Amino acid sequence: MDTSQLLKGVLDVAVLAVLREADGYGYEIVRRLRAAGFDEVGDASVYGTLRRLYNSGALTTYVVPSEEGPNRKYYSVNGTGIDLLNRSAKTWREFTAAMSDLIDHGSKEAT
Template identity: 55%
Template sequence: MHGTVVCVDRSQLLKGLLDIIVLRVLADEDAYGYEILHRLRKAGFEELGDATVYGTLRRLFKAGHLSTYVMPSDAGPHRKYYALTATGRTRLRAMREAWEDVSGKMRALLDSPEKG
């Protein structure tokens, strides 16, 4: 197996992190769909597809973690903005705590010497 290049599909890992990623992107400022995609891409999540992100927004809205409102736009049709609800902020805090716990354990595990 030495010298073999293994390609890792990050999409499965990201699927489990979509909620925290989207909630975090909206934590500082409300945004409409395209703006959310832009923020995600700027943060390095270029591989997240538009349909995946919009599906996550709909799911988080249905769960009560996001609210929406419509604003007029000078550049075309009205835009639907997404905002965190109090429940969404609570969910983000809980997810962040879980992430810190799991990522700390993973770092310790990955940094430990491999026995082979």
């Protein structure tokens, strides 16, 4: 199964979950997602997700000077982002439970 389409649907939640653990800058967040098993996550997808979450008010940013090049923009999840993560996690758990039940036991209606 091609997981890239599944990843698109859950990338917001994955990014929020990573940032809940610790603030991070773009490429660091990509690395953390890949380390968590999201091997196919693309840099551009993560940067787009960060922009969208920031624009929606779920993230804040701050700049940290870097000794290795330009300053780095760090992202931090705020209260709005935590609320979004909690709601999305609940939806995800309900969806995956229903999908697992369907796969394991089939439709509950007689056909």
